[in-house]
Amino acid sequence: MIRVIGGGVMGLAVAAELSGRGRAVTVIDRERQAGPHHCSWWAGGMLAPDCEGETAEEPVVRLGRAAADWWAGQGARVIRRGTLVLALDRDRAELARFARRVPGAPLEAEGIAALEPDLAGQARRGLHVAGEAHLDPRATLAGLRARLAAQGVVFETGEARPGPGDIDCRGLAARDALPDLRGVRGEMVVLRLRDLDITRPVRLLHPRHPLYIVPRGQGLYMLGATQIESEGRGPATARAVLELLSAAYALHPAFGAAEVLEIGADARPAFADNLPRIRRRGGVIHVNGLFRHGFLLAPAMARMVADRLCDGITPEVCDEDHG
Incomplete structure (x- = not known):
C-alpha cells in the first residue's frame, strides 16, 4: 500500500x-x-x-x-476552444510582445467577433491560441x-x-x-453575469494589471491575475479585487452589472x-x-x-x- x-x-x-x-x-x-x-x-x-x-x-x-x-x-469535462488573447488599443504594444513569444493566429476586430460575438467591438486586435483548453x-x-x-x-x-x-x-x-x-499568492473573484456569453478563456494584456477570465458555464466567470510573493492564505485584498473588477469592466462594461459571488486567495508553492x-x-x-x-x-x-x-x-x- x-x-x-x-x-x-x-x-x-x-x-x-x-x-x-x-x-x-x-x-x-x-x-x-x-x-x-x-x-x-x-x-x-x-x-x-x-x-x-x-x-x-x-x-x-x-x-x-x-x-x-x-x-x-x-x-x-475538458473544453477545447483555445485561448483568446486581447489588448485594448492603449496596450497594443503588449499584444505585439506577447505574439512574438506565443504561437497563435492574429485577429482583427472581425475575427474576434466571429470567435466571441459578445465581445464584438471591445478590442480591435487579438490572438487566438487554438490548441489550448x-x-x-x-x-x-x-x-x-x-x-x-x-x-x-x-x-x-x-x-x-x-x-x-x-x-x-x-x-x-x-x-x-x-x-x-516559497509561497506565491494568487487572488480571484467569481462573478455571475447571465447577459454575457464568453465561451473560452480570455487573457486581457496590460503592463501592470493583466487579467484572465475563465467561463464556468451558466453565467459564471472566474477572474484572476494577481501574483504576489507572499505565503499569506487569508482573504483577498481590496486592491486586488478593485484591479480585477476594473480590468474586467475595461474588457466589457457589462461586467459592471455582474453579481460578486465569491472572493478568495491562497498561496501556491514554488521553488x-x-x-x-x-x-x-x-x-x-x-x-x-x-x-x-x-x-x-x-x-x-x-x-x-x-x-x-x-x-x-x-x-x-x-x-x-x-x-
Missing part, C-alpha cells in the same frame, strides 16, 4: 497514475472532501501551455501539452476523487507526517521538509525558478513546486512519480536523492 499525503490536484493525480498501474493507494488529507484548504480549489483551470510559455520555462510548455488529454482520460477545477477535483474511490483508492481524513515509502503532495505545508519552498521538483529524502518522495501550473503540470509530474516507482525511471525534474 502506497500512502499519498495530500488530496489536492497533485495528490489525486499521483493516486490516479499509481492506481491505474495496479498499485494499492491510500490518500490522506486534512478534510473529507476537496475544498478551500487545497490551493487548487482556487485555480483558474486553464490548460494553456503555449500562453504560459510567454514567461515560463520550456519544460512547462512541453510537459503541459499532455494535460488536456490526461484530464479527459480521467473523466473530466480549460476545465472547472472544483468539479474536476470532486469528480476525480469520486472516480478514484470507486476504483478502490482508500481515502483517510487527518493529519499525517510523511514517512519512508510515502509520497508527499502537501504543497506549501511541506516546508517542514522542503525549506526552499526559486518556478519549476516543479521530485525529491527523495529519507525514503519519502516529495512532489512539489507546481507554482501556478497545478492542473497543467500535475499529470506529467504524476506520470514521472509512477514511472519511478513502477519502472525505476529517474524523473527529469528530480534534482536530488537522499536515500
Whole structure:
C-alpha cells in the first residue's frame, strides 16, 4: 500500500497514475472532501501551455501539452476552444510582445467577433491560441476523487507526517521538509453575469494589471491575475479585487452589472525558478513546486512519480536523492 499525503490536484493525480498501474493507494488529507484548504480549489483551470510559455520555462510548455488529454482520460469535462488573447488599443504594444513569444493566429476586430460575438467591438486586435483548453477545477477535483474511490483508492481524513515509502503532495505545508519552498499568492473573484456569453478563456494584456477570465458555464466567470510573493492564505485584498473588477469592466462594461459571488486567495508553492521538483529524502518522495501550473503540470509530474516507482525511471525534474 502506497500512502499519498495530500488530496489536492497533485495528490489525486499521483493516486490516479499509481492506481491505474495496479498499485494499492491510500490518500490522506486534512478534510473529507476537496475544498478551500487545497490551493487548487482556487485555480483558474486553464490548460494553456503555449500562453504560459510567454514567461515560463520550456519544460512547462512541453510537459503541459499532455494535460488536456490526461484530464479527459480521467473523466473530466475538458473544453477545447483555445485561448483568446486581447489588448485594448492603449496596450497594443503588449499584444505585439506577447505574439512574438506565443504561437497563435492574429485577429482583427472581425475575427474576434466571429470567435466571441459578445465581445464584438471591445478590442480591435487579438490572438487566438487554438490548441489550448480549460476545465472547472472544483468539479474536476470532486469528480476525480469520486472516480478514484470507486476504483478502490482508500481515502483517510487527518493529519499525517510523511514517512519512508510515502509520497508527499502537501504543497506549501511541506516546508517542514522542503525549506526552499516559497509561497506565491494568487487572488480571484467569481462573478455571475447571465447577459454575457464568453465561451473560452480570455487573457486581457496590460503592463501592470493583466487579467484572465475563465467561463464556468451558466453565467459564471472566474477572474484572476494577481501574483504576489507572499505565503499569506487569508482573504483577498481590496486592491486586488478593485484591479480585477476594473480590468474586467475595461474588457466589457457589462461586467459592471455582474453579481460578486465569491472572493478568495491562497498561496501556491514554488521553488526559486518556478519549476516543479521530485525529491527523495529519507525514503519519502516529495512532489512539489507546481507554482501556478497545478492542473497543467500535475499529470506529467504524476506520470514521472509512477514511472519511478513502477519502472525505476529517474524523473527529469528530480534534482536530488537522499536515500
